[in-house]
Every structure is written in C-alpha cells, then in structure tokens.
Amino acid sequence: MALPLFLSLTPPAEAWRMLEAHLVEGPREAETVGLLEACGRVLAEDAISPADLPGFERSTVDGFAVRAVDTFGATDALPALLALAGEVRMGEEPGFGLGTGECARIATGAMLPPGADAVVMVETTEHLGGGLIAVARPVAPGENVVGRAEDVAGGDVLVRRGARLRPQDIGALAAAGIFRVRVALGPRVAVMSTGDELVEVSDSPAPGKVRDTNSFSLYAAALAAGARPIAAGIVKDDCEAVASAMREALSRADMLVVSGGSSIGTRDFARDAIDSLGKPGVLVHGVAVRPGKPTILAVAGGKPVFGLPGHPVSCLTIFRLFAEPAIARWMGTAPARREVDAHLGANVASVAGREDYIGVRIAARDGARWADPVFTRSALISGLVAADGVAKIPAEVEGLEKGAPVTVALF
Amino acid sequence: MALPLFLSLTPPAEAWRMLEAHLVEGPREAETVGLLEACGRVLAEDAISPADLPGFERSTVDGFAVRAVDTFGATDALPALLALAGEVRMGEEPGFGLGTGECARIATGAMLPPGADAVVMVETTEHLGGGLIAVARPVAPGENVVGRAEDVAGGDVLVRRGARLRPQDIGALAAAGIFRVRVALGPRVAVMSTGDELVEVSDSPAPGKVRDTNSFSLYAAALAAGARPIAAGIVKDDCEAVASAMREALSRADMLVVSGGSSIGTRDFARDAIDSLGKPGVLVHGVAVRPGKPTILAVAGGKPVFGLPGHPVSCLTIFRLFAEPAIARWMGTAPARREVDAHLGANVASVAGREDYIGVRIAARDGARWADPVFTRSALISGLVAADGVAKIPAEVEGLEKGAPVTVALF
Numbered sequence: 001m002a003l004p005l006f007l008s009l010t011p012p013a014e015a016w017r018m019l020e021a022h023l024v025e026g027p028r029e030a031e032t033v034g035l036l037e038a039c040g041r042v043l044a045e046d047a048i049s050p051a052d053l054p055g056f057e058r059s060t061v062d063g064f065a066v067r068a069v070d071t072f073g074a075t076d077a078l079p080a081l082l083a084l085a086g087e088v089r090m091g092e093e094p095g096f097g098l099g100t101g102e103c104a105r106i107a108t109g110a111m112l113p114p115g116a117d118a119v120v121m122v123e124t125t126e127h128l129g130g131g132l133i134a135v136a137r138p139v140a141p142g143e144n145v146v147g148r149a150e151d152v153a154g155g156d157v158l159v160r161r162g163a164r165l166r167p168q169d170i171g172a173l174a175a176a177g178i179f180r181v182r183v184a185l186g187p188r189v190a191v192m193s194t195g196d197e198l199v200e201v202s203d204s205p206a207p208g209k210v211r212d213t214n215s216f217s218l219y220a221a222a223l224a225a226g227a228r229p230i231a232a233g234i235v236k237d238d239c240e241a242v243a244s245a246m247r248e249a250l251s252r253a254d255m256l257v258v259s260g261g262s263s264i265g266t267r268d269f270a271r272d273a274i275d276s277l278g279k280p281g282v283l284v285h286g287v288a289v290r291p292g293k294p295t296i297l298a299v300a301g302g303k304p305v306f307g308l309p310g311h312p313v314s315c316l317t318i319f320r321l322f323a324e325p326a327i328a329r330w331m332g333t334a335p336a337r338r339e340v341d342a343h344l345g346a347n348v349a350s351v352a353g354r355e356d357y358i359g360v361r362i363a364a365r366d367g368a369r370w371a372d373p374v375f376t377r378s379a380l381i382s383g384l385v386a387a388d389g390v391a392k393i394p395a396e397v398e399g400l401e402k403g404a405p406v407t408v409a410l411f
Numbered sequence: 412m413a414l415p416l417f418l419s420l421t422p423p424a425e426a427w428r429m430l431e432a433h434l435v436e437g438p439r440e441a442e443t444v445g446l447l448e449a450c451g452r453v454l455a456e457d458a459i460s461p462a463d464l465p466g467f468e469r470s471t472v473d474g475f476a477v478r479a480v481d482t483f484g485a486t487d488a489l490p491a492l493l494a495l496a497g498e499v500r501m502g503e504e505p506g507f508g509l510g511t512g513e514c515a516r517i518a519t520g521a522m523l524p525p526g527a528d529a530v531v532m533v534e535t536t537e538h539l540g541g542g543l544i545a546v547a548r549p550v551a552p553g554e555n556v557v558g559r560a561e562d563v564a565g566g567d568v569l570v571r572r573g574a575r576l577r578p579q580d581i582g583a584l585a586a587a588g589i590f591r592v593r594v595a596l597g598p599r600v601a602v603m604s605t606g607d608e609l610v611e612v613s614d615s616p617a618p619g620k621v622r623d624t625n626s627f628s629l630y631a632a633a634l635a636a637g638a639r640p641i642a643a644g645i646v647k648d649d650c651e652a653v654a655s656a657m658r659e660a661l662s663r664a665d666m667l668v669v670s671g672g673s674s675i676g677t678r679d680f681a682r683d684a685i686d687s688l689g690k691p692g693v694l695v696h697g698v699a700v701r702p703g704k705p706t707i708l709a710v711a712g713g714k715p716v717f718g719l720p721g722h723p724v725s726c727l728t729i730f731r732l733f734a735e736p737a738i739a740r741w742m743g744t745a746p747a748r749r750e751v752d753a754h755l756g757a758n759v760a761s762v763a764g765r766e767d768y769i770g771v772r773i774a775a776r777d778g779a780r781w782a783d784p785v786f787t788r789s790a791l792i793s794g795l796v797a798a799d800g801v802a803k804i805p806a807e808v809e810g811l812e813k814g815a816p817v818t819v820a821l822f
Binding site for chain 1: 447465466501503504522562563570576577580581582583585586587590606607608613616617618619620621623624627628629630634635642648721723724727750751752791794795796798
C-alpha cells in the first residue's frame with residue numbers, strides 16, 4: 001500500500017511537473033493529408049520551402065520599370081526622359097530587355113524585364129506621347145521591387161513543426177507548392193466514468209440515479225484537444241471491476257481519463273485501481289486547486305492516467321489543467337490557449353495556498369470587459385452552460401475584490 | 412453602367428451594414444447529429460430540457476440527512492441526539508423515511524429519504540455508538556440540499572439556438588438526456604481566384620507566374636468558419652470568362668468569394684462581372700481599410716458575393732471582416748471571436764479616416780503582453796506565417812505610439 005500522499009495537497013504547477021517528467025515529447029504518430037484537409041491540424045515536421053518566393057524579381061507598384069541610374073537627378077523641372085520599350089503584364093515573362101534610357105510599363109506583381117533594377121510609380125511620371133515617358137523623381141536600385149527569394153528562400157523552414165495550421169499557413173504552404181503535409185495524430189484517449197449512481201444518457205434514471213454527463217463532456221473535450229477519444233463506458237464502484245475495466249481500456253489507448261471515484265471517502269477505489277495498472281503508478285493524489293482537489297495523476301507503463309473528480313465542472317477544469325497539455329505534448333505542440341483579460345465583476349473569496357478557478361461570464365460594460373462570476377452551488381448543469389470561461393484566483397491571495405484584473409481562460 | 416462608387420471609400424462598419432441589410436438570419440439549413448459529433452457545431456434550435464435536474468432532492472455534502480426542526484438549538488454543549496435510521500448511498504433510492512428524531516447517513520449527491528429536509532455535515536457530528544448521532548450545530552430547512560429542478564426545470568431552455576457547442580454544453584445536454592441535436596449546416600461558399608498570373612498549386616510556375624495561394628487560404632478560412640467550401644478554381648482575366656465562371660459557381664453555392672481582379676486598374680473586370688450576376692448587384696466598391704481598399708461587396712439574387720483583393724494578406728483580412736460574419740449570420744450565430752489585449756510593440760503610422768489592420772506577433776515581455784508588428788513590405792508569404800493576428804488602428808487616429816493599448820484579433 002502506497003503512502004497516503006493525498007493528505008498533503010500538491011500545488012498544480014508542481015503536479016504538472018511531476019507528470020511531465022514521464023511524458024515523451026511528440027509527435028508520436030503522424031499521417032499525410034492533403035492541404036485542404038490540414039487546417040487546424042498540428043504540423044508533424046518542419047515544412048521546408050522547395051521554392052524561392054518570389055521566384056522572380058517583381059514590382060510592388062503600378063508604374064514603369066527602369067534602370068535606376070537613368071533616373072538619377074530627375075526633378076519636376078528637369079525630368080528624366082525615357083523611351084517606352086514595351087509593357088509587362090501580370091503573369092507574363094517579358095520578351096525584351098531594357099537598354100540605356102529605356103523603360104517598360106509594368107503592373108503590380110509583374111516580372112521585371114532584364115536590365116531593369118527599379119520601378120517608378122505611375123504617379124511620378126507623365127506620358128508625353130511619341131513613346132516618351134517623363135520621370136519626375138529618381139529611384140534607387142531595388143526601389144519598388146521585391147527580389148527573387150526575398151520573401152522565402154528555397155530550403156527555408158516555412159512553417160515549423162508543432163504549429164497548428166491556420167488558414168494563412170495553408171496559404172503559405174500552397175504558395176510554396178506544398179500540397180500534402182505530415183500532421184500529428186492525437187493520442188487515443190479512453191474516457192471512463194465510475195459510479196453506482198450513473199446510467200447511460202439514453203436511459204431514464206430511476207430515483208437516486210443520474211445520467212453520465214462526464215463521458216460526453218470529456219469525450220468532446222478530448223476531441224477538441226486533437227485526441228482520438230474512445231468511449232470506455234460506465235463502471236460500477238467496485239475495486240476489481242474498476243481495475244479490470246481500466247486495464248482493458250488502457251490496453252487499447254495511449255491515455256486514460258476516469259471521472260468519479262476519486263473523492264476522499266469511504267468508497268475510494270479509483271486510487272488503488274489506478275495504482276495497480278503499472279509502474280510508476282500514482283504520482284499525485286490531491287491537488288491544491290478548487291474545484292478539483294481529489295485529482296489523481298498517474299503513469300502506468302508510460303501511459304498517463306487521469307483520475308478526475310465526478311463533479312462535472314471540476315472534471316472539465318482538471319481535464320483542461322492536466323490532460324489537455326499532456327495531449328498537446330504527445331502531439332508535439334502546445335495547448336491552444338484562448339485567454340482574455342477582464343475585470344472581476346464581484347468580490348470573490350478564496351483560501352491562500354490554493355488556486356481557485358471561478359466560472360465567469362464575459363460581459364462588456366462601461367467600456368471595459370468584465371468577468372462576472374457564475375455562482376454554481378446548485379447549478380451543476382446550468383452553470384456549465386452559463387460560463388464563458390474560468391478566472392484564476394492565484395494561490396498567494398485570499399480572494400480578489402471587484403474590479404481586480406483577472407485572466408480568463410475561455411472554454 | 413453603375414456610378415463609380417469606388418471613387419469614395421466606404422467606412423467598414425457602413426459597408427457591413429449595407430451588406431447586412433440583404434442577409435437573411437439563419438439557420439438556413441440544419442441536420443441532426445449525435446451528441447458526440449456535435450461539439451463545435453452551431454445549435455439550430457433551442458435545446459429544451461425534457462427533465463428536471465436534479466431529478467430528486469440530493470445532498471451537496473457527506474453527512475446526515477435530518478428533519479431540520481430536530482436540530483434547532485443544537486450546540487457543542489447541548490447537541491441534538493438523533494437515532495440513525497439507515498444509510499443512503501449514491502445511486503440508491505432510500506427504502507425508508509425519517510420519523511421525528513431520526514437521521515440517515517448520506518453521501519454527497521445521494522437522494523434524501525422521505526421526511527428529511529436538510530443535511531448536517533459530517534464534521535459537525537459525532538457517532539456516539541448504539542445508533543446515536545450527536546449533532547452540534549443546527550441546520551435550516553434546505554441547507555446542504557439541492558431541490559428537485561433547482562438546477563434546471565423540465566421545459567427550460569438548456570442551451571440556446573445559435574450557441575457554438577462546447578464540451579461543457581455537450582455535458583449539459585447529456586445530463587438532460589438529449590443525445591441527438593439539430594445543428595446548423597454552413598453555407599456552400601464557392602471560392603474562386605482570378606488572374607492570368609496564377610497557376611495551380613501542384614504546377615511549377617513559369618517565370619512571371621505564381622501559385623494560387625488564395626484559393627487554399629480562403630477554402631481553409633471558410634471551412635474554419637463553419638461553411639461548406641466549394642473549390643471553383645482559377646479563372647483568367649477576361650470579363651466574359653470571369654462572369655460566366657461566377658454565374659456557374661454561384662448556381663451551386665450560397666455565397667461566392669473571388670480573389671484578385673478587384674484592384675482599381677486597367678484590367679478591372681471583377682466589378683462588372685459581379686454586377687452582371689443579379690440584383691441588386693454591387694453595393695460597395697472600395698472600403699476605407701488597409702489592407703483591402705479595393706474590396707467589392709455585392710448581393711445577387713439573395714446570395715452575397717465578395718470581391719477580395721489578390722494580395723494574400725488583404726484577402727484574408729477582408730474575408731474575416733465581411734465574409735466570416737455573413738457566414739455566421741447564415742448559420743444563425745455570431746463569429747467565434749478570438750481577441751486579446753496587448754501593448755503595441757512599435758510606433759505605427761496610419762492615415763486618419765482609414766482603419767488599419769497591422770499584422771502582429773504576440774510576445775510576453777516585462778510582465779506584459781505585446782503586439783509586435785510584423786512588417787511585410789516584401790514578406791507576403793513569410794508574413795502570413797509570422798503573424799499571430801492583426802491589431803486594429805482606428806480610423807480616427809493618425810497612427811499609434813509604442814506601448815498604446817490595442818486589441819488583437821487572433822487568427
């Protein structure tokens with residue numbers, strides 16, 4: 001029997017470090033997908049540009065391509081007079097070069113003709129007729145021009161591994177001609193609920209019973225975090241049944257999250273069951289955080305196991321604190337953090353030495369953003385829906401006053 | 412021929428209002444999905460709870476269920492002595508009631524036995540042996556109890572239509588026994604690029620040509636916004652070809668986004684082509700925003716058409732300003748806004764009367780969050796990847812100084 005570690009609560013940051021020491025940085029598994037399906041996925045290897053971007057010297061303005069030296073000294077009173085040698089349109093390779101004293105009409109994005117090294121903006125020129133262009137201002141070599149490979153050079157890392165691909169990254173990869181990418185697969189996360197009181201969501205609960213809320217919220221949270229969740233069902237509060245169901249679930253998964261059964265009470269089978277799954281077993285039992293104190297963090301044969309409180313709000317809070325970062329690490333990335341700053345909308349009491357997470361609703365008032373606490377004594381379910389996120393009350397303070405600045409992690 | 416509206420630029424908010432007046436609030440189409448596939452989707456109708464939550468009076472603590480009146484006046488010196496009538500465990504329907512002077516051991520979440528109306532916490536009791544429990548503190552009726560339907564009453568709206576379902580909403584719906592939901596389908600958005608310089612991403616561009624970046628970034632952005640994108644390919648800069656391709660694409664779609672061809676220049680076919688698609692035609696040509704000035708907003712036969720600049724950064728910026736809200740409205744929801752507050756990391760010049768959107772990278776320094784501008788004169792593609800979002804410089808100022816507070820819309 002292990003020592004009763006749970007008598008002393010572990011600060012959340014330390015609990016994470018204890019778990020993190022056993023995690024292997026990913027991506028652990030990857031697949032190849034077409035670029036149009038890659039948005040939102042995590043890049044599994046650096047995307048190297050095979051091409052120079054741009055692939056040719058191009059103009060950044062509408063105007064005239066010139067040899068810069070031919071414009072030196074030009075003024076309104078004494079413009080440089082250049083002979084129009086031709087026109088370069090978008091998408092064309094110029095069929096001519098510029099000799100001394102020549103220029104070519106050019107569009108934004110079009111390719112400079114050989115001999116040209118700058119572009120004068122159309123606004124500083126005048127077409128005199130007879131194929132003569134007056135240039136009233138000098139340009140330096142390279143002015144209004146983007147050089148070949150100036151944006152991205154062939155061989156450069158275009159998007160780093162671990163990046164969550166956004167629409168603009170997809171565009172950048174397309175520009176370089178990369179149309180298939182390796183992306184990380186998420187860990188298989190088995191999701192299990194324990195409790196004699198639980199019935200399937202599709203069942204009608206008898207008096208005293210409740211539906212299994214956490215299987216659904218955790219399955220959805222795992223999916224949203226990029227994992228491949230596996231529904232491992234409801235297990236009755238029986239040490240042998242729980243241990244054997246956990247063993248079976250973990251054999252098919254990379255991680256296990258179990259809700260319920262971890263409260264410090266008479267029927268606390270989860271801890272012993274989790275500890276029986278493999279080495280090193282339970283690392284942390286009891287975290288100095290509210291809600292979520294009875295959390296268990298464990299590793300069995302290299303696979304993280306999370307014992308989450310049965311309370312639906314605590315359960316999701318702890319999943320986000322510990323399981324979400326573990327899933328991200330397995331994939332070789334960081335959790336997608338969504339945070340806003342706000343002013344606390346009411347006084348909130350708290351206990352020093354414990355991190356408190358307060359469900360809040362974000363509201364705009366008096367030109368500022370407010371985080372209004374959503375009180376949830378009896379509002380287990382309606383509180384889930386009402387909250388836009390959680391505000392953190394740090395461990396070192398005994399509560400915060402109305403108006404205090406807080407950072408809200410959005411759900 | 413319409414008036415040259417583009418000579419005067421329309422402020423972005425006014426441009427949106429002009430478009431919005433023609434949009435029909437959604438959800439326009441919906442489908443039924445299982446709850447496990449519903450996360451991230453937009454609820455198409457109010458989810459009404461068919462059940463009371465909780466469905467029975469339950470304890471919020473570990474302790475003893477009592478008749479509150481039996482504890483009135485109890486103190487440490489003179490505790491109330493109650494006879495232990497039994498125990499209620501989680502998930503059980505109590506097989507007994509409480510008479511006067513009786514109590515029952517009860518677990519957090521368990522059902523109150525008939526006759527009980529409050530729970531005393533185990534910490535304020537002492538088991539004297541012989542089936543006698545001493546209660547040292549009085550409780551009021553309802554104390555440490557959640558009443559039937561106190562959280563959610565049957566018939567209440569549990570989650571409102573238009574909500575983007577999060578893991579906690581999924582949990583709440585599960586708790587109420589709702590395991591299939593109606594969710595909005597996104598509009599079919601045809602994505603087209605115009606330009607003689609464009610080649611397919613899988614092709615090797617000849618000198619002067621570039622790959623079609625925008626088709627990919629816009630397809631991904633439409634998908635991320637919840638739409639059903641349709642790749643409508645590349646069309647050469649020819650008024651008839653563009654108009655006929657647009658007509659064909661729009662016949663299969665609910666909206667059309669076209670990039671390129673909308674700059675105010677000699678080869679501006681897009682405006683006339685868009686105007687030929689149907690009534691009322693072009694509403695706005697030219698928006699007082701940078702990047703993105705040459706934007707076209709139009710409606711043809713009830714279907715929004717967006718003419719976006721060809722520049723990859725402008726194109727995505729304008730998509731987010733106008734197309735994303737239009738997609739959200741079609742689905743009966745609001746765009747999923749992701750914003751953070753930060754301090755501008757450098758002086759930024761701007762022109763009064765024009766909203767500027769500056770690509771920035773978010774960085775933590777000196778205990779604050781900074782938005783460092785990502786300069787992109789030549790960095791069309793690398794700038795796309797480098798930016799975490801855009802900071803807005805309002806129309807009424809001529810630039811902002813380093814350190815000024817800005818709101819950053821994250822990509």
